Amino acid sequence: MRVSVIVLLAILLVLFPRTACGKEVIITSEKLINQAEELKQIHENLGVKSEIVTVEQIWRDYSAAEDPPVEGYSTEQVYEKYNYTLARKVISFLRSVNASHITIFGDADVVPPSYYAKLVYGELFPTDFFYASPDYDLKPDFAVGRIPVSNVDEAEKVLNKVKEWISEFNSGNYRNAVLVGMRIYAAPFSSDKATIDDYEVWQGETAVKLLEDLGFTESFYSEIALGSDQEWTSIKQTLDEAFSGGYGLVFHVGHGVPYALDSDDGGMYTTRYMNMLDKSRPLLPVVLSSGCSAAAFDDEIRDIYLPSWAPGLWSEFLLTNDAGGVAFIGFTGTAGSDYQFAEKNGYVEVAGVMHADNILIKTIQHLPGNRIGDAFKAALEEVLEDEGIRLNPSTKKEEWMLRIYLEAELIGDPVLQYPAVEWNQPRTHPKIDIPPNCIDTVCKGKTTFNFDRTVSAKVFYLEHRYLPDKGYSIFGELVDKAKDVREYTFDPPYEGKYLLRVFDGKLESWLAFYASPIDELEISYPHNVTAHVGELLEVKINANLDAECSIISAPDGVSCENMTIKWIPAESGIFRIIFTVSANNDSVQGEIEVKVEGMNITAISPQNGSTGQPLDVELCVSLSRSCSVEFYSSGNLIGYGEGKNVCVEWSGLDEGRKYEWMVKANCNGTVYNSNTWWFRTSFRPAADFRFEVNGSSVHFISTSTDADGQQLTCIWEFGDGTQGNGCDTTHNFEAGNYTVTLTVTDETGLSSSISKVVTVTKNETELPAGSKDLDGDGLYEDINGDGRLDFNDIACFQWHFNEPQFQDYVEYYDFKPDGVINTRDVLELYVYWKWGIKRW
Structure with a gap:
């Protein structure tokens, strides 16, 4: 036993002769050893003592640690290419290391993820966190970063970016920053994981406001691109410029997939766009984003969907492409954030944030003057304490917080230092003068707001409302905006709650208010009508407001009740009725000309000149007053009846024949002959x-x-x-x-x-997208054609259903089904995948 201990101590002294006072350990493979030596030299030139250890050495000399105490791969070992034993040996090795930084130099098949956890949504996601916390107490012991290179060429590109970052340390470009905020949630919801309220619909823009309020825009030269600023700012062009060089930081909050981030008009900024860029300026930025799965790095292990045109995963390609960035901080799976708000005197402030964006914003706050890995580690430590994240969650919300915490990933060199930037406090926010008609009440009609400086103004409707003219419901919709104004007049299109946001280039002010439109009184009615002696005339007056009517001038007996003019004429002739309609201290006058006739006999059915009548027809007439009525055709009596509306049956008619008919009305001895009407019976249809x-x-x-x-x-x-x-x-x-x-x-x-x-004859349809019909129902559920229905199909269909490869083949993807392909079809496919319920 004593000999074994001596041998182990000797091995440690050979591998780590200076770890007792060392600052960094680089974990890599023998195939990347030369580039790891170059990285070590770079770090030591920065004053960081560095040691290299290979996974081959760890495999030989260490036993595997126990399973991490989180549900996941320990019970569901589904990835054949995942070396779970090596991952636990690396954890065991790290328990013996005395260092501040751990640099993983290699992709997932060189150094595997520390674990695959399974929380909340049920799918496994990769995490390197247990390399940062090898004792499994959730407190990071090291600042860990992964440089996911797979070969010498990729390693050299990353090393060149690192060396350029160091050479540009005093250039001042580090203060150049881009802030991108998108709309994430389409409607508010409250769940056991998070609560999204009415102010938070544009969550990415909320994140940007929070950074502004913390003083970021006073400390960095910031270009801001928001989803609601379309027509003013192009998000894609802003990202193109940042990823071409000359910027120190890019912050993005929006949707994400493993190969792209959310961009203009619901589109995605993909690695294909990044691949088209040329590096035109020195210094590539540190990029932070809470986009889902954007930090995924393990396509060597998992089958991660990548379109054929995508050159690689977002986080890896950002580092290994000529343009792009020097580091990426994001999340390896489904991410999310929850913001809190405070409202006082109408003004709305962002009071705080939890989960994904909390980690990113705290990292940014720690970044100036510190190493990237240290800033990321400090953010994790604060979030762990502030949010009370637990290793053994007892609720879905606690499980959700633990998931996001473990998903957080630094892709890049943790030893790189961000230059010191003086963090300034924000100056005063733009002031909004609240109009008197809006204070503690609902703004009626057009409302003018004044500001103490030139701003851009945007108004959002915060109510849930169905728009009949558009056929869909809205929530948090941008309804109006104006640029470069000090006075702004808003005409509310709907009644309800609104949010006014004004921006002076560095700071936003938010004001919540209630408003409703005010319409001028308008009426409509028939200007000329026909009445009959002894018959009640009713004329309806329509108004756009709640109104009342009264008669100004009319024949005897005319009245107006409930916006309806009523009159029973006693004699024939032409008469005029003049009336007025009043509402909201406004009135409108109208005039109706009434032509009063004696007896009026009208054919009700069949209509005169109608065709296609059945062979058994009902003849009906309407009279202006009750009389005895006889029905005739070609002088022959068909039938008779009495009243104002009289009908008789006429049966046994021939196909396709024209028939003429008329009536005689005997009214107290006076006989009135009607016009002669005709109809034609139906022809038999011809089938083909x-x-x-x-x-x-x-x-x-x-x-x-x-x-x-x-x-x-x-x-x-x-x-x-x-x-x-x-x-x-x-x-x-x-x-x-x-x-x-x-x-x-x-x-x-x-x-x-x-x-x-x-x-x-049986034929299988081949589609451009390569999709397959898994169950023979004629719809192609396997979107990416890999032989199974899983989350990758949902993601592929979500981001590409508008493309011709799907829109030109509606019959194969119409899961709604309603004849079109849209987000409803994505939802139906998701329901079928998630719960096995087929609703088509």
Whole structure:
């Protein structure tokens, strides 16, 4: 036993002769040893003692540590390429290290992730955190950064960026920064993980405001690009400029995927765009983003979806591309943040933030004058204490906080130092003069706001509202904006709560207020009407406001009640009714001309000159007063009745024949003859159809005609024991010959049929996206064509459904189904994947 201890001590002295006073350990592989030696020399030139240890040495000399105390890979070992034993040996090795920084020099197949955890959403995600905290107490013992290079060429590119960063230390470009804020949530929600309230809909822009309030824009030369600033600022062009050089920091809060970050108009800034850039200025930035999965680095282990045109994962390509950045701080899986707000006298302030953005913002606050790894480590330490993150969470929210904490990843050299930048306090925010009609009440109609300086102004509608003209609901919508103003007049389109945001180039002020539109009184009514003696006349007056009406001048007996003019004329002639409508201290006058006639006999059914009538028809007339009525055709009595509305049945008519009819009304001995009316009975429809065979799917289109122009209903007998309806339909067949029969029926019940033979041969449709139909239902659920339905298909479909490869093949991706491909189809596919519920 004593001999074994002596041998182990000898090994440690050989590997780490100076670790007792060392500051950094570089973990790499023998295949990258030369570049690791160069990195070591760079660090030692910076005054950081550095040692190199290879995974081959660790594998030989250390035993594996126990499983991390978090649910995940310890019970679900699903990745064949993940060397879990090596990961635990590295953890065991790090328990013996006395250092401040750990640099992982290699990608995931060189140095595997410290663990794959499984929290909240149920999918495994990679984390390097247990290299920072090898004792599993959640407190980071080291500042850990990963440089994910796989070969010499990539390593040399990263080393050149590191050397340039050091050479530009005094250039001043470090104070150049870009802040990008996007809209993340489309509606508020409250869950057991987070609460998104009405101010937080544009969460990325909230993050930018919080940095402004902390003094960032007073300390850095900041270019700000917001999602709500479209038409004023291009986010893509701003990122192009930053990733081409000359900037020290880029902060982005928006959606993310493993190969892209959220950008203009709901699009994504992908690694393909970055690959098109030339490095035109010295110094590439440190980039921070809370975009989901943007810090994923383990495509060598997991099957991470990458489009064919994407040159690599976001975080890795950012470092190994000529342009891009020198480091990336983000999250390896699903991320999220929760902001808190305070409201006083209408002004809204960002009171705080939790989770992902909390880590990033605290990192930025610690960054000036410190090493990147130290700033990141300090942020983790503060968030651990502030949010009370627990190793054994008891609620979903605690589990969510632990997940985001473990997902946080520094991709880059943790030893690099950010130059000192004096952090200044913000000056005064723009002042908004609140109009008198808005104080403690609802602003009515157009409202003018004045500011103490020139600002850009934007107004957001914070209510949930359905817009009939657009066919969808809104929440947090940008409804109006103006640039470079000191006075701004807002005309509210809806009633409810609004948020006014004004920005002077460095600071934003937010004001919440309630407003509603005020409309001028407008009325509409018929200006000329016809009435009949002894019959009640009712004329409705329509107004856009709650109004009352009164009569100014009219014949005897005219009244206006509930915005309706009423009158029973006693004699024929032409009369005028003058009235007024009043609302909200406003009034509008109107005039109606009334023509009063004696007896009026009107054909109700069938209408004069109508065609396509059934062979058993009901003749109906309406009189201006009750009389005895006889119905005639060609002098022959059809039937009779009495009243103001009289009907008789006329049966046994011939197809396609013209019939004339009239009535005689006996009113107290006076006989009135009506006009002579005519109608034509219905022709029988002619059935026919055409069809198109596309593999196993056959598209049937009725070409049937009806001489009367009536709407036809179609019933199909497909010859395989099934029926269908609709005059344009599709049916799937097995291979074979089928006699298909179409029966069409017109609106009067007349019908005809036709049969045709359809031959079907089985064919599999190949789609440009490579998608596959996994269950033979005609819809291609396997979006990326890898033979299974998983989250990667959901992500691929979410970000690319607007592209021609999907829009040109609606019938294969219409999961709603409603004839179009949009976010509703993404939701239906997600429901089927998540819960196995097929709603198409």
